[in-house]
Amino acid sequence: TKWHKYNGHCYYYSSERQSWFTAELIALEHLFLLLKLRKCREIGGYIIKIDDREENEKIYANRPKNDGYWIGLTDLNEGEFRWSFDQSKATFLPWVSGYGKKGNGYDCVAFNSGSKAEWFDYKCNTTYYYICERNFYRQWVSKVTGFKSQWDDDGWSAAQVKGPPNVYPQYGDIEGAWCPKGESSDNYITIEYSKKTYIQSINIYETYNGGSVWRISFKAPNGTWHTVLEVNRATLSTVTSSRIFSPPIQTVAFPTNEVHIEIDTTNTHEDYEMDAVEITGQC
Incomplete structure (x- = not known):
């Protein structure tokens, strides 16, 4: 597994697409969330938490594919975006115009494809690549x-x-x-x-x-x-x-x-x- 080092942290870009979790039932949602987290845990990390603009730009620029990548941010409590790693509330939120308030059913956050390091909230059962992180x-x-x-x-x-x-x-x-x-x-x-x-x-x-x-x-x-x-x-x-x-x-x-x-x-x-x-x- 190849990890990329930056500023005291390490990042892994998946080569496979995965859904965040199936969104039909709340109980099933949490089950799939745990399974998704485990993919990163198995290689010694966690789904990425992004703290600031500099980190965001760096991680986005290093994506091996110009495609969507899940990050570790959700609003299971509607409208309150928290990081799955430590449940801290996100303060840096570089949304694609019109996103970040899509409502129920759009509970998971991903990097967009394109030229700007922006995020969008979308349906969690959509398949995207994902990024894992661990400390150096x-x-x-x-x-x-x-x-x-x-x-x-x-x-x-x-x-x-x-x-x-x-x-x-x-x-x-x-x-x-x-x-x-x-x-x-x-x-x-x-x-x-x-x-x-x-x-x-x-x-x-x-x-x-x-x-x-x-x-x-x-x-x-x-x-x-x-x-x-x-x-x-x-x-x-x-x-x-x-x-x-x-x-x-x-x-x-x-x-x-x-x-x-x-x-x-x-x-x-x-x-x-x-x-x-x-x-x-x-x-």
């Missing part, structure tokens, strides 16, 4: 759940990787970063984030003698570790400047908030220091 998260470590060693339990402890960087962009043997104790081929740190996401990238802030990370794994829902990066340890070499190490990782089809990083300092022969680890997801 950037997270810092919230908890350290395991490690092999640490220089001390204070300024160079494993706990120093929590939160945003303390040392970066400085370079050197500086308190505020985790330093494993001694040269070793099997040092590691296991970290946790507050929210599970579909991790797309990892940024490791190395502030002293970087270059020792050789394997990164994400914890799968069944409890096993899934390797997303592994390099030949013979190729590791010391990096003598602070850096943000952002290796290309394998994308995974499951959300997670647990990461295991393995470090080998036998080739670099130096104290290694890690300041912070940021992940980004969901797109």
Whole structure:
């Protein structure tokens, strides 16, 4: 599923047409509404909520087809348009002329086709494409759940990787970063984030003698570790400047908030220091 990133959110344009819900019976209406919502939920999102003109123009311009696209706005309570995502009342309403007050039976809202990013309310059992949305998260470590060693339990402890960087962009043997104790081929740190996401990238802030990370794994829902990066340890070499190490990782089809990083300092022969680890997801 291809998601398009914009301003901290991600958007998916369907390739199939769907009705919002069948409008004959109120009970059936709500059933089909839930089924429709589930299509977006199944891929980790919700039917799009549009907050302002800038977002509206951007999403409209990126439509793969010049056709109608359902958005997550309805007036099941006639005349009161609310977003299905959080039931908040819509304040930005760029209606096509003559729409927005079509009355009973015209309870679902879609992007129009044409050249203007405007909306129209229409019969919910009409089939259009639809747009899903989900948030794009950037997270810092919230908890350290395991490690092999640490220089001390204070300024160079494993706990120093929590939160945003303390040392970066400085370079050197500086308190505020985790330093494993001694040269070793099997040092590691296991970290946790507050929210599970579909991790797309990892940024490791190395502030002293970087270059020792050789394997990164994400914890799968069944409890096993899934390797997303592994390099030949013979190729590791010391990096003598602070850096943000952002290796290309394998994308995974499951959300997670647990990461295991393995470090080998036998080739670099130096104290290694890690300041912070940021992940980004969901797109």
